[in-house]
C-alpha cells in the first residue's frame with residue numbers, strides 16, 4: 001500500500017521544506033511540493049510536525065534489557081526493536097572487549113540477525129569495540145580481555161566475519177597500524193578507540209587506514225606536558241585532522257554543552273556523528289541509584305541519567321537513545337538540520353549505507369515524525385510502521 005505524508009516539515013536533513021512524501025514498496029518514491037493521494041493510498045497528516053530520516057546508531061551495545069554480548073540473533077533483534085521505538089531505524093550492534101570466543105560469537109549472531117525478517121530496523125553489520133584497546137584508557141572495558149594486535153590472531157573476527165563494518169583499535173599498540181591498513185583494505189572502518197596515543201601516532205594511523213575516532217573525549221588521551229613541552233593527544237587529533245570523523249555521545253552527560261559546541265565548530269555536521277554507546281539498560285526504564293551488572297561482569301550505578309562505575313570515577317556507558325541525542329544537540333545550539341544530520345546522513349555515509357539517512361527519492365522509507373520538543377511520535381522502517389504512539393515515557 002502507498003503511504004502519503006502530507007502537512008509535514010521535511011528535514012531532508014540538508015534543508016527544512018514543507019512537502020509531501022510518498023512511500024511505495026518500502027522505498028521513498030518522491031518528495032513533492034504538493035501531491036494528490038494516489039488511489040488507495042493511506043494518507044498520514046503530519047499536522048505540521050517534522051518528518052525526518054530514521055536515526056542511525058553506529059555504536060550501541062544493547063537496549064531494552066538485551067545485549068549484543070548474549071551472542072544470539074534473538075538478543076540482537078530484541079535490542080534493535082527496543083531502540084526502534086525511539087526512532088533508531090538502522091543499527092550497528094557493538095561488542096564489548098571480552099574473551100575472543102565471546103566476541104566471535106557476537107559477530108556471528110549479528111550476521112544471522114541481519115537475515116531476521118522480524119527485526120523492524122536495519123542491522124548494518126557488527127562493530128567490534130576491541131579487543132585491541134589501551135588498558136590505560138580502558139574505561140569500562142574489562143582490562144583482562146584487552147590484547148596486543150601483533151600477538152593475537154584476529155582472522156575469525158575480521159576476514160571470517162563478513163558483517164564486520166567497524167573496529168575500534170588503539171593505534172599505539174604493537175601491530176595496530178598494520179591492523180588499521182588491513183581493516184581499511186577490507187572496507188571496514190578502523191576507529192581510534194580507547195587510546196592513549198599522542199598526536200603524532202594518530203597522524204600516522206590516519207595515513208595507514210584509520211579514519212574515525214570512537215566517542216571523542218571518552219577513552220581518549222588529551223594534551224599533556226612532557227618536560228616543558230605540550231604534547232597533543234587523541235582528542236586534539238580528532239578535532240584537528242580533517243581525515244577523521246568523530247563519534248560523539250551527545251547524551252548531555254558525557255560531554256558538557258561547551259564541548260559539544262567545540263566539536264561541532266571543528267568538525268561540522270559532516271564529520272561529527274552522534275552515537276548512544278548504549279548498554280543493555282538503554283531504551284528501558286532504570287531506577288535512580290540502583291546498581292546493575294553488565295554482561296561482562298562490570299557493575300554500574302544508574303545516576304543522573306547515565307551509568308557510572310561504582311567508584312563514580314568514570315561513566316560506564318550510556319542509557320541514551322538516538323532521540324535524546326538529537327534533542328541534546330539541538331538544545332546546546334546546534335541548528336536543527338545539522339543535529340538531525342549527525343544522527344542520519346553522516347553515520348549513513350560513514351558506513352557506506354547509500355540508501356539510508358536521507359528523505360529523498362530512492363532511499364529506504366525509514367521515516368520519523370518529531371513533535372516540537374523533538375520527541376518521536378511516529379516511526380517507520382523500510383515502509384513498515386514501527387510505532388504510531390510515540391516513544392515510551
Ligand SMILES: [Zn+2]
Pocket residue numbers: 059061094129277
Ligand atoms: Zn562502547
